[in-house]
Amino acid sequence: MASPPDTSKTIKLERYNSYIRRVNSTKLLNASSKLLFRATLLIALILVFLFTFNYPPLSDNSQHAHPHTRTNFLTSAFYGGGAAWEKLVRHSATPRRPNGMSVLVTGAAGFVGTHCSLALKKRGDGVLGLDNFNSYYDPSLKRARQALLSKHQIFIVEGDLNDGPLLTKLFDVVPFTHILHLAAQAGVRYAMQNPQSYVASNIAGFVNLLEVAKSANPQPAIVWASSSSVYGLNTENPFSELHRTDQPASLYAATKKAGEEIAHTYNHIYGLSLTGLRFFTVYGPWGRPDMAYFFFTKDILQGKSIDIYRTQDDKEVARDFTYIDDIVKGCLGALDTAEKSTGSGGKKRGPAQLRVYNLGNTSPVPVGKLVSILEGLLNTKAKKHVIKMPRNGDVPYTHANVTLAYRDFGYKPSTDLSTGLRKFVKWYVSYYGIHSRAKKENHTTNEQPEDSA
Numbered sequence: 001m002a003s004p005p006d007t008s009k010t011i012k013l014e015r016y017n018s019y020i021r022r023v024n025s026t027k028l029l030n031a032s033s034k035l036l037f038r039a040t041l042l043i044a045l046i047l048v049f050l051f052t053f054n055y056p057p058l059s060d061n062s063q064h065a066h067p068h069t070r071t072n073f074l075t076s077a078f079y080g081g082g083a084a085w086e087k088l089v090r091h092s093a094t095p096r097r098p099n100g101m102s103v104l105v106t107g108a109a110g111f112v113g114t115h116c117s118l119a120l121k122k123r124g125d126g127v128l129g130l131d132n133f134n135s136y137y138d139p140s141l142k143r144a145r146q147a148l149l150s151k152h153q154i155f156i157v158e159g160d161l162n163d164g165p166l167l168t169k170l171f172d173v174v175p176f177t178h179i180l181h182l183a184a185q186a187g188v189r190y191a192m193q194n195p196q197s198y199v200a201s202n203i204a205g206f207v208n209l210l211e212v213a214k215s216a217n218p219q220p221a222i223v224w225a226s227s228s229s230v231y232g233l234n235t236e237n238p239f240s241e242l243h244r245t246d247q248p249a250s251l252y253a254a255t256k257k258a259g260e261e262i263a264h265t266y267n268h269i270y271g272l273s274l275t276g277l278r279f280f281t282v283y284g285p286w287g288r289p290d291m292a293y294f295f296f297t298k299d300i301l302q303g304k305s306i307d308i309y310r311t312q313d314d315k316e317v318a319r320d321f322t323y324i325d326d327i328v329k330g331c332l333g334a335l336d337t338a339e340k341s342t343g344s345g346g347k348k349r350g351p352a353q354l355r356v357y358n359l360g361n362t363s364p365v366p367v368g369k370l371v372s373i374l375e376g377l378l379n380t381k382a383k384k385h386v387i388k389m390p391r392n393g394d395v396p397y398t399h400a401n402v403t404l405a406y407r408d409f410g411y412k413p414s415t416d417l418s419t420g421l422r423k424f425v426k427w428y429v430s431y432y433g434i435h436s437r438a439k440k441e442n443h444t445t446n447e448q449p450e451d452s453a
């Protein structure tokens with residue numbers, strides 16, 4: 001007969017296992033309570049942060065804005081209020097010279113906005129930027145421009161033109177003397193892909209800004225970016241401010257033209273001083289990647305083919321390409337000669353200034369010539385694909401008459417296309433760290449160049 005099994009070992013083993021289970025469950029309990037504690041701490045910290053930088057979240061207006069241009073809740077919370085935030089805003093907007101301006105620059109992280117902000121700050125004016133950092137083109141370029149401005153003590157509030165409460169808050173904190181309104185949905189051809197974004201920024205956003213400006217005390221004087229595209233199918237040359245602008249060829253042009261009419265209304269009813277500047281194909285360092293000179297450079301360097309448009313009747317397409325430094329001088333000249341708005345408490349108290357100026361280069365250049373200048377600077381042959389201009393809103397020709405801007409604030413463009421493109425290419429190869437066959441003089445170190453404004 002077999003002897004009974006020795007259970008003493010089994011019992012010991014079970015005791016041991018139960019001990020291990022107890023130890024493990026205690027560990028688990030400890031671990032989960034630690035986790036719970038950390039999560040609670042994190043939530044508490046976030047709440048403290050949100051209350052410290054308190055600002056009401058998105059307004060109804062901005063909820064309706066195009067997703068492209070919508071203010072992000074977190075960035076509103078980060079940037080939109082609280083004592084620390086107000087201090088940054090005030091510091092940035094305070095002039096450092098006697099009788100200096102305090103300018104709200106919308107679209108400050110944009111191409112023209114960045115250059116103008118730097119130029120204003122350099123001469124001692126106060127500058128506060130506003131930008132929604134949308135993704136129409138590479139936002140990292142906008143962030144790099146923001147970093148450049150930040151080095152010069154210029155703060156950009158991240159927010160949308162359609163965010164009425166945010167704009168009102170900015171005017172509560174700073175009595176801006178001027179607005180340089182450059183924020184817009186740019187680009188002629190993109191209007192066929194995303195028409196609503198033009199309405200949201202160039203019309204709804206502009207009206208929202210004017211609504212806040214007309215109620216502000218004091219009312220600021222406003223200088224804003226219109227466009228050469230308002231001349232549309234005009235055939236008289238060179239384009240003068242007296243020529244007709246009622247035949248826009250693109251929705252972009254139509255929204256800029258609408259802006260000019262809206263400006264008239266706000267000037268007429270509320271006494272806002274308004275100056276529209278019709279920019280002619282602005283180019284230069286820190287430029288816009290959606291523009292032909294910029295993506296031609298990229299494509300030529302990458303060995304990709306580029307489309308060169310010709311008109312339907314097989315003529316060359318030409319543009320009055322205008323260098324950024326000339327445009328900056330024009331913008332500052334317009335600001336310096338802008339008279340005060342006359343309204344107060346939302347009511348007009350007398351007639352106010354209403355102006356429109358061409359800011360061009362007065363010397364149109366065919367697109368083919370632009371490409372051959374780039375080929376020379378990049379020391380690379382372009383793969384050219386010459387095609388009839390698609391029906392995409394482009395006009396065949398632009399040419400500015402700038403007599404009016406010269407008469408009123410001495411505007412005199414002084415940079416020809418070759419000189420301006422050389423500066424652009426120099427910036428481009430440096431910014432993107434390209435070691436191309438670009439001519440020796442275009443090579444620089446990898447350091448971020450200062451802007452040329």
Ligand SMILES: O=C(O)[C@H]1O[C@H](OP(=O)(O)OP(=O)(O)OC[C@H]2O[C@@H](n3ccc(=O)[nH]c3=O)[C@H](O)[C@@H]2O)[C@H](O)[C@@H](O)[C@H]1O
Pocket residue numbers: 186187188226227228229279280281282290291292293306307308309317318319367389394
């Ligand atoms: O003055 C303005 O108010 C506008 O200027 C700018 O528009 P445009 O003058 O159209 O510049 P841009 O696109 O660089 O095309 C340049 C040339 O290249 C031709 N072009 C273009 C693309 C292409 O693939 N091939 C080509 O030949 C094209 O036909 C054109 O002849 C701004 O983008 C716009 O926001 C607005 O500010």
